[in-house]
Amino acid sequence: MTNEYAIGIDLGTTYSVVGVVRNRNVEIIADQQGSRTTPSVVAFKASEIFVGKPALDEMSIHPTNTVYDSKRMIGRQFSDTDISEDKKIFPFRVTRGKQDRCKICIKRENCATKTYSPEETAAHVLHYLKKSAEVFIGSKVSEAVITVPAYFNNAQKEATKNAAEIVGLKVLHILAEPTAAVIKYVKDNKTEANGQKLLVLDLGGGTFDVSVVEINELNINVISVNGDRHLGGCDLDGVVLNFAIGEIMKKYKIDVSKDSRAIARLKVECEKAKRNLSLNQSAKIIVGSLCNSVNVEIVDVEISISRDRFNTLCKPLFERINGPIVEALKDAHFHINDIDKVITVGGSTNVVALYDFIRKLFFIDSKRMIGRQFSDTDISEDKKIFPFRVTRGKQDRCKICIKRENCATKTYSPEETAAHVLHYLKKSAEVFIGSKVSEAVITVPAYFNNAQKEATKNAAEIVGLKVLHILAEPTAAVIKYLRDNKTEANGQKLLVLDLGGGTFDVSVVKIEQLNINVISVNGDRHLGGCDFDGVVLNFAIGEIMKKYKIDVSKDSKAIARLKIKCEKAKRTLSIDQNARIIVGSLRNSVNAEIVDVEISISRAKFNTLCKPLFERINGPIMEALKDAHFDINDIDKVITVGGSTNVVAFKEIRINGPIMEALKDAHFDINDIDKVITVGGSTNVVAFKEIVRKYFPDSKIVRSLNPDEAVAAGAAIYASEMSSNKNQHFEKITLNNVTPLPLGIKISGNRMHRIIDKNTRIPTTAIQKYTTTMDNQTEVEIAIYEGSGTLITENNCLGKFTLNDLSKLPKGQLEINVTFSINENCILEASAVESANGNRKSIRITRENVQFSIDEIDTLRSNFIMDCSLAEQFNKAKSLKNECEDVSRQTQWEIENQTDTYNLQSPHLNNTTNILNEYIAWSSEPHETLDIDEIKSKIRIVRLAIMPILRRPSDINDLFQGNNN
CATH class of the missing domain: 3.30.420.40 (ATPase, nucleotide binding domain)
Incomplete structure (x- = not known):
């Protein structure tokens, strides 16, 4: 096994x-x-x-x-x-x-x-x-x-x-x-789902599918399917893209339609705008640095599109939704009132309400480094924007380098900086209480690991505080809630959201009497108020450059002042629609003019800029509920901690179009539907949701499924049942599927004669008798088609084969049995047999012109492995190159700042400096190809150059932890 x-x-x-x-x-x-x-x-x-x-x-x-x-x-x-x-x-x-x-x-x-x-x-x-x-x-x-x-x-x-x-x-x-989404639904709702008739709407990136399904115990019976193979989110994106191209031409006289790079950038922004329109009444499409081909001027483009305008432009697409639904219901012989639930799969069922983040850090984000390794990915990203320098210490620890006035550069651990904050708070408490303080309970993010908790205790011990308990921040909030609501809280299930300065925590908690039972926790260790501050800061840097022609990005003092103002602007935007960012006396490096800077940012702009951060909030919540084996509807109260003023909200869900066809095919009425499950990110479009709501009340909308994950989850459940690993198996689910289109063969008059009708349950086998149309006919071509049209020109040809060596008989006397067999994987096999003598020919329908042979598959696999191998070798070489560059730059910096790591009187210093400069110059160049042996050779040269000037030559291995070759 x-x-x-x-x-x-x-x-x-x-x-x-x-x-x-x-x-x-x-x-x-x-x-x-x-x-x-x-x-x-x-x-x-x-x-x-x-x-x-x-x-x-x-x-x-x-x-x-x-x-x-x-x-x-x-x-x-x-x-x-x-x-x-x-x-x-x-x-x-x-x-x-x-x-x-x-x-x-x-x-x-x-x-x-x-x-x-x-x-x-x-x-x-x-x-x-x-x-x-x-x-x-x-x-x-x-x-x-x-x-x-x-x-x-x-x-x-x-x-x-x-x-x-x-x-x-x-x-x-x-x-x-x-069907995969239905599998997930049945797994989560076994009792309720039994006997239900479901209408499943899947509006994905490229297709729209409608299925009418009936649940009988754990049997999933697909009764009918319909859809549109060329209707999805990318079609809606295309509408916005065409609109944007026209608006840019009209407003800026720039034709981007032939500029593939500009189109690529614009496409990304148009997709973002479509998403924004599911939340807001209007959205901006902003693309910087487009070139006006007339006067070669570089222009930053900004256009707007309203939800109403979007709906009007997309109306032809929305109207195409209705047809497949009506057809699916018709094929299933269902009235719309027969449907018990509508299941929509996609990103439209849940969204996160906008958060106003107002927590300010005591020290610039050092808590993000506490208990973390220098090589952590998050640290690598953070240190790029810190005004102070962070270097690698012993055992890969983070070290903060501070050049104090009239002193040599000194390094501090994150625990040491945290200790200063704790000492300040301890002193404040002692003044307030009037006596000495030596014990404390300290809270940390729920997602802190043991190393981070121990590092926090170390910080406390530095200032003489005995840590009685390290308490999760969300749990601390629950303690306060329970204290204030003893009677009401008993028996409640709570969802606690803690969006702090540097982390986002989610906890699911159950209260029993005075017992607080934390059932699950989740979160994002690198999502907090300072991330939103960073978004405003980057916006401000760009606006100052655009409006005042001042580049403050390399001025650490200006950045420090601007950061404080940006954090204040963020707080203001939690109350007002607009905020100003004012910083006095910035210097224009071109003409040395001193300028007082004032820029504005609206709440809508802030929301747009921060959307990628907002989107990261939903995942930890869903994970925490999953870990707790809770549905969102099991939650009694939502508690927000950390300065956030809004809680998680679920969006209203609505639908249109092919729904009616699917219900008709299923012989369901709309009132027969129990639940609505949306699949595919395009169901997030507001116009789509408004149409759905016309037919189905909110009580029928399934909110328990994660729309982005329901399909993959259903596939995973089904995979577990078919897996070779018996330990992965659990409840047996029987799946009964149907054919999506009629299947038949070409007959006289260029017509298609159906052998298997659409929505026939599979696996299935059907046989039809045919005769020859000419005297003494010795062969007959069997052309197989799928589609609902009467003529073959209206349908899709799947394949052809010829039955040879027929008996020579007058027309109409020779009988040929044509058999269609469809297996559980929906693969069709067709055969033709002459009744009199058993002469037989068959074909497995795979459309030969797209089916690869075994040799072709082997060739593709070899090419693929070769491509991946080359990419892997390049990435390995690049990683070694970059690590050595980091060491070289760090060494260069320490030499320039005269730290005590190196012997600056060494006769080898000039040689070392030259070799470092040469390596950094070479490493900074763009490299399309890299030879790993060449990289290792250069690294050895750098190692040998640094070693003679180290005060402790044994430290060379700490410097080159990833490059000890």
Whole structure:
């Protein structure tokens, strides 16, 4: 029996998610960037391949080398009408390959142009998710259930399997995305779900799917499906993009339509604007430094779009939603009132209300370093913006370097700076009380680890305080709440949100009499008020440069003054719609003029700038509730701590369009629906939600599912049941699916004769008898089609085969039995048999022109491994290069500031300085390729140069911790 875990992957058009079931719990896995949703974007550079958020960042610089929305091409022919339209707006080139396949052309830096199939780009996304899962689980992953839109045809499903095979993933099942969401719903609502008729609406990045489903015990019966294969979030983004292109031309006389870099940057901002319109009545689209081709002027572009304008522009898309719903209900023979629940999957079910963050730090963020290692990623980012210098101490500890007046530079630990704060508070308490204070309970973020707690105790001990207890900050808040509400609090389940200066904590707590039971905690160790201060600070630096032509970014004194003003502005914005930031006497470095600076920031602008931070709040809350095995509706009270004035709110959810068709197909009435589950980030659009609300009351909207994770969670549950690891198994779920479209063959008159109707439960087998149309006919071509049209020109050809050596008989006398068989993976096999003699021919429908042979798969896999190997070697070399550069710069700085680490009288000092300067100059240059042996050779030279001037040569190993070669 294998110990490997099978995973579930929601391979989306715009975003992808991966999950796993362990210990009977569904866990959504964060990627290497810490995000539980990964952009389905791949960027190709000379020696590197980026996936996810890093690839998205690359898009604005190298748009022609960055591939997105490739799922729209997977398993499709180049000549398809949709492909013809899509490739007009892609910044990368899409060309026709062999057998009419799509090929994506990428000109990698310093390399010849290379073509990739959509399957290969999807493979990179799958590989990225696979690696994230392996890191999270701690073991190899080789099996997966992958979700696809319900309306994907056989060719698209097979192409998705090809992509998985390239990266060594065995596909256990190709699962429809709406069905995956239902699996998650049934798991969470076993008793309630039994007997329900569900309408599932999945508005994803590239497709809209409608499914009518009936639950019987743990059996999920898909009764009908419908949808639109070319309607999703990226279509809405395209509407905003076209609007923005027109507005920029009208307002700034700049035509960006032919500028691929500008389009790439604008596309990202338009997608952000669409998201903002789900929260606000209007949104701004801001893109800096666009070039006016007429006078070559560089312009910062800012345009606005209102929600009403967006709704008007998108009306043709919204109107397309209704049709599939009506059709699905019709096919299921359901009236809309038959539906018990509507399940919408996507980002529309939960949003976080805006927080006003007003906590001020006692010392500039040193608490963020307490108990942390210098090499921690968060420390690396923080030290870039600190006005003081942070260096590596012994055992990888953080050291704060302070050059005190008339003194040599001295280093302090974060505990030492915290001790100064504690001493100040201790003295204040002693003055107030009138006696000595020697004992204390100290609170820390709930997400502090043991090292951070011990470091806090060390800080207290420095000032003579005996720490009686290290108490989590949210728990301390609950103690106060219980003290003030003894009777009411008994039996309550509490959700505590603590958004402090440097951390965000979430705790789920249950009160029993006077007992406080903390059931689960979660949080973000690097999200707090100072992050929002930083956003305002960066905005202010940019505005000062734009308005006054003063660059304060390198002036530490000006930054320190500006930081205080920005924090005050942030506090003001919790009360007022606007705030001013005023800093007197800043110097213009160009003409030495002294200027009093005044800039303004609105609450709306602040909210827009801080949106990425706001979005990070939701994850820890959902995780804490999951860990507590609580639904959001189980919570009795929400307590906010740390200066935040608003609590988590859930948005109203609404719908439109193909819903009515799906209900009609299912023979359901709208009142038969029990719950509404939204899937796909595009359901966050307000107009979509308003339409849904016309049909369904709020009580029927499912709020317990995380819309971004429901699909992957359902896939993970299903994967656990099919996994080779029996320890991963739990409740058996029976899945009954249906065919999304009618299937048939071409007959005389260019008509399609149906053999299997749509929404037929699978697996299934159907047989139809046909006769020849000519005398002595010796062969017949069987052309297989899918679609609802009467004529073959209205439908999609899946494949053809010829039955040869027929008996020579008059027309109409020779009988041929055509059999269609669809297995549980929705793969169709067709066969034709001459009744008289058993002459037989068959075909497995995979659309041969997109199906890869075994040899082709092997070649793709080899190419993929080679690409990844080269990228891995480059990254390793780059990491070694950068680490040595950090050491060189640190050494250079300490020499310049005459610290006691080095012997500045050494005769080797000049040689050391020259070698350091040479290395830093070389390392700072852009490197498209790096040779690891060359890097190691240069590092040895730097080591040998530094060692003679060290007062303690043995310290060389501490300096080069990652480069001891």
